[in-house]
Amino acid sequence: MVAGMDATIEVRGVHKRYGPTTAVDDLSFTVRPGQVTGFVGPNGAGKSTTLRIILGLDAPDEGTALVGGRQYRTLRTPLRHVGALLDATAVHPGRRARDHLLWMAQSNGIPGGRVDEVLELVGLRPAARRRAGGLSLGMLQRLGIAAAMLGDAPMLLFDEPVNGLDPDGIRWIRGLLRSLAAEGRAVLVSSHLMSELEDTAHHVVVIGRGRLIADTSVRALVAAASKDQLQVRTPGRSEAMSLLANAGATVTAGDRETLTVSGMPAERVVALLGERGLPVMEVTRHRASLEEAYMELTRDALDYEAVAVEES
Amino acid sequence: MPTTTDPETDRRAEAGTHDRFGRLVLAEWTKLRTVPRWIMTLAAVVGLMALAALIDTSDQGGDVAEGEPLQEPGFTDNFHFVHQPLTGDGTIVAHVVSQEDSHEWAKAGLMVKARLEVGAPYAAVLVTPDHGVRMQWGFEHDVAGSENGAAPRWLRLTRSGDVVTGYESADARNWQQVGEVDLDDLPSTVEVGLFVASPDAVVIKRQYGSNFVNETPTRGEAVFDNVSVEADGSSPSPADGEWSDYDSADEPDFGGSSTESDGVFTVMGSGDIAEVRRPFGDDLVELSLSGAAVGMLAAAALGALFMTAEFKRGMIRTTFAASPGRGRVLAAKAIVLGGATFAAGLVASVIAFLVSEATLRHTSRDPGLPELSLANLTVLRAVVGTAVLIALVAVLSLAVATIVRHTALAIPLVVLPLLVPSLVEGGLPLSVENWLTRLTPAAGFAVQQTITRYDTAIAPLVGLGVLAAYVAVALAVATLLLRRRDA
Numbered sequence: 036m037v038a039g040m041d042a043t044i045e046v047r048g049v050h051k052r053y054g055p056t057t058a059v060d061d062l063s064f065t066v067r068p069g070q071v072t073g074f075v076g077p078n079g080a081g082k083s084t085t086l087r088i089i090l091g092l093d094a095p096d097e098g099t100a101l102v103g104g105r106q107y108r109t110l111r112t113p114l115r116h117v118g119a120l121l122d123a124t125a126v127h128p129g130r131r132a133r134d135h136l137l138w139m140a141q142s143n144g145i146p147g148g149r150v151d152e153v154l155e156l157v158g159l160r161p162a163a164r165r166r167a168g169g170l171s172l173g174m175l176q177r178l179g180i181a182a183a184m185l186g187d188a189p190m191l192l193f194d195e196p197v198n199g200l201d202p203d204g205i206r207w208i209r210g211l212l213r214s215l216a217a218e219g220r221a222v223l224v225s226s227h228l229m230s231e232l233e234d235t236a237h238h239v240v241v242i243g244r245g246r247l248i249a250d251t252s253v254r255a256l257v258a259a260a261s262k263d264q265l266q267v268r269t270p271g272r273s274e275a276m277s278l279l280a281n282a283g284a285t286v287t288a289g290d291r292e293t294l295t296v297s298g299m300p301a302e303r304v305v306a307l308l309g310e311r312g313l314p315v316m317e318v319t320r321h322r323a324s325l326e327e328a329y330m331e332l333t334r335d336a337l338d339y340e341a342v343a344v345e346e347s
Numbered sequence: 348m349p350t351t352t353d354p355e356t357d358r359r360a361e362a363g364t365h366d367r368f369g370r371l372v373l374a375e376w377t378k379l380r381t382v383p384r385w386i387m388t389l390a391a392v393v394g395l396m397a398l399a400a401l402i403d404t405s406d407q408g409g410d411v412a413e414g415e416p417l418q419e420p421g422f423t424d425n426f427h428f429v430h431q432p433l434t435g436d437g438t439i440v441a442h443v444v445s446q447e448d449s450h451e452w453a454k455a456g457l458m459v460k461a462r463l464e465v466g467a468p469y470a471a472v473l474v475t476p477d478h479g480v481r482m483q484w485g486f487e488h489d490v491a492g493s494e495n496g497a498a499p500r501w502l503r504l505t506r507s508g509d510v511v512t513g514y515e516s517a518d519a520r521n522w523q524q525v526g527e528v529d530l531d532d533l534p535s536t537v538e539v540g541l542f543v544a545s546p547d548a549v550v551i552k553r554q555y556g557s558n559f560v561n562e563t564p565t566r567g568e569a570v571f572d573n574v575s576v577e578a579d580g581s582s583p584s585p586a587d588g589e590w591s592d593y594d595s596a597d598e599p600d601f602g603g604s605s606t607e608s609d610g611v612f613t614v615m616g617s618g619d620i621a622e623v624r625r626p627f628g629d630d631l632v633e634l635s636l637s638g639a640a641v642g643m644l645a646a647a648a649l650g651a652l653f654m655t656a657e658f659k660r661g662m663i664r665t666t667f668a669a670s671p672g673r674g675r676v677l678a679a680k681a682i683v684l685g686g687a688t689f690a691a692g693l694v695a696s697v698i699a700f701l702v703s704e705a706t707l708r709h710t711s712r713d714p715g716l717p718e719l720s721l722a723n724l725t726v727l728r729a730v731v732g733t734a735v736l737i738a739l740v741a742v743l744s745l746a747v748a749t750i751v752r753h754t755a756l757a758i759p760l761v762v763l764p765l766l767v768p769s770l771v772e773g774g775l776p777l778s779v780e781n782w783l784t785r786l787t788p789a790a791g792f793a794v795q796q797t798i799t800r801y802d803t804a805i806a807p808l809v810g811l812g813v814l815a816a817y818v819a820v821a822l823a824v825a826t827l828l829l830r831r832r833d834a
Contacts, residue, residue: 090668093833108671111367119668125661127382134381142374142669144366182665 073236114186128168172199260328399638425618427603430540455569472513482526635703650744692737732794
């Protein structure tokens with residue numbers, strides 16, 4: 036990063052209520068430069084509210100949100116500090132794509148040439164003169180990303196950027212997010228699907244019902260969820276299951292010939308099956324998907340939610 | 348590596364609040380001009396007003412052709428004058444013995460008049476039945492003397508060069524100056540003498556939708572004695588110059604007359620010497636601009652949409668993320684919207700005025716049709732004022748839309764108070780109606796008046812000021828709410 040330019044986003048003790056509903060409850064986390072931070076939680080978990088608070092749009096009841104050490108509302112050319120995609124459909128349908136970016140650029144003293152640059156960058160150059168009402172959701176999403184890129188800002192926020200993109204577009208945005216982080220920017224990407232962040236995020240902040248559930252690196256999260264699980268492939272699946280279970284392991288059946296075994300070292304599994312003459316075709320250390328890790332993490336929060344729904 | 352966050356560039360970009368606000372205005376202008384429907388709404392302001400002018404005045408042309416007399420805005424100069432020439436400086440003194448109470452503003456007194464023709468410069472000191480002693484000149488200037496100075500009263504008028512001074516006295520010994528005026532370029536010989544005038548009496552009956560107006564000429568009468576005219580350098584003497592009668596009453600049956608016997612003058616006359624008050628005449632300029640009531644609807648719609656479009660799609664978040672100063676955003680919007688609607692309103696009202704002038708001239712056979720031009724300041728005030736009116740309505744709508752956040756709520760909230768006074772016209776007593784006009788935003792329409800009528804509620808610029816006050820309050824409330832509410 037440019038010297039002296041603090042590109043850290045900090046949320047400290049933020050609390051936000053809308054009437055009787057608590058949207059964000061004592062939330063604190065930090066988004067560091069140079070990496071993609073995933074911001075994950077089920078719909079209604081408070082992600083969008085938190086992003087609006089960071090951008091000075093909603094005022095928190097308690098706590099503060101700082102971008103580069105300053106309150107967003109004190110920035111004079113905010114688009115040069117923080118680029119944000121909140122809602123890609125928030126464009127007047129009668130306005131041309133280029134004009135939508137033009138007024139934003141003008142409001143922050145960004146030269147008009149930059150508008151064409153970002154249109155090129157997101158692949159919207161051919162649609163620059165089309166009116167927003169005639170653009171597909173995927174194109175609107177690209178327009179919103181172009182808007183976030185306008186100020187070449189060191190901090191970037193994207194709320195559900197994958198929405199409406201085709202598989203090509205999804206691959207493209209993952210690459211874009213990683214390269215933005217590699218340039219030293221702080222990148223915060225929200226999603227309600229952990230799987231979308233697989234291979235993209237370096238760090239995840241997980242929230243549920245407005246509360247922080249996890250703030251951890253992706254590697255640590257996956258490792259914790261994987262624990263000591265083994266994946267075993269054998270044709271004698273049911274026989275192997277009872278054998279290993281009787282020997283004290285926890286066993287769950289996978290599809291057809293696979294078993295997931297925990298609580299037993301790999302050598303002992305192979306030895307036991309060998310003694311019984313069961314062929315072992317494969318033993319691998321199981322790596323949990325980010326999604327599994329997430330499910331495990333949010334199970335409590337979701338249970339709580341289910342109870343709350345029943346009670347009401 | 349981000350390049351534009353280079354501290355030097357950033358400092359330049361952040362230099363000066365003036366630049367910052369300029370950028371905001373530019374951005375809002377880009378927003379306005381890039382939505383074709385909004386530009387079409389601006390064009391609709393022009394189209395609707397021109398069309399309304401065409402319809403209203405071709406309608407009016409028929410009435411005019413049927414013989415309704417139309418006069419040029421200006422003055423009436425009708426009275427009976429018993430006069431004689433005075434060369435050089437001098438003084439005229441008379442005692443008004445009595446004055447008939449023919450009208451509260453009946454006039455009896457002394458006058459210096461440059462020439463015996465309608466509209467010639469004059470200055471007069473006079474008594475009235477209900478409004479005391481006055482000194483008047485130039486048709487629009489009126490200075491009050493003593494309030495209880497009805498007849499009998501002594502009056503004196505002196506001419507010294509171009510300066511005419513009026514005095515009054517109860518006893519011809521203690522004189523009080525009433526007023527003094529410098530009449531430019533008085534000829535060396537002027538006409539001085541006694542005059543009497545008495546305006547038309549007006550009775551108005553109102554029933555829903557129509558006014559029954561009765562205008563009856565009145566004849567005033569006053570008795571003068573101790574009349575003396577004295578040219579400077581000669582000794583005071585009873586008036587022995589040749590007295591002549593001049594009468595400029597416009598009602599043939601109500602001409603004036605005078606009799607004199609032993610220095611006692613009895614003078615009768617009717618009419619008025621004043622700014623024209625054609626209390627029932629049509630204000631042709633106002634009529635030509637009547638389309639503003641329709642054009643304003645388009646302006647109000649644009650004003651509301653310019654803001655509600657932001658709320659409807661959450662665009663307001665993009666706007667406030669780009670420019671966190673919410674009061675400034677509203678100010679920039681108001682300036683852009685006000686400027687654009689003023690420009691459209693100005694084009695509209697100039698076209699409307701020219702179209703209706705041409706239409707009137709084409710359809711009317713009235714030889715007395717006034718020559719109205721944009722070079723006339725009163726006309727210009729009405730035409731430019733109409734553009735200001737339309738801009739103010741648009742900005743009012745912007746502010747109200749900011750407060751209520753729904754187009755369908757904002758437009759009626761703005762438009763109904765503007766239309767109500769004209770909708771209930773004739774259905775309420777005149778005084779109630781006038782107060783309604785003074786207190787609602789509809790007061791702004793007063794700026795289109797070019798003559799004073801019997802139903803004139805408020806002065807043109809004061810009316811515009813009332814509307815502007817509504818706009819200011821609405822903008823203040825809107826700013827407060829924008830700052831307090833989450834976006």
